[in-house]
Amino acid sequence: MCRTLTTLGALGPTRRVSRCGCGAYHVVWQHLHLSLHPDELAELCRLFAAPLLTGERRDVGLWHLHLQVGAARLWYGPMCVSLTLGEYQGLRDLLNGVQARPVLPRPLYALN
Ligand SMILES: [Zn+2]
16 A cells, blocks of 8 residues: 655646655546556556547557547556546646656665
């Protein structure tokens, strides 16, 4: 359970991205809560980096984004969340404002 969170970006209290002291990133979008490894957040940010046109799809890692008429579908493996076009744009703005820190290799002495 993550407790020490630093907010990296927010669009109100129920839409935010934060980083935990353990290195996990948390994306909260209303009822959707994602706890992500830095690489997963970087992929999610790349997925949303450039805008999509209606009917376009984009895949980055296990993420898949499909922009349809009036809605966007965000998939991760078998799970999908539907976003209105306004939510899609808001999430895009939020993710474009944050950057995942790369995971640094742990020195060998840290294993002792
Ligand atoms: Zn944590």
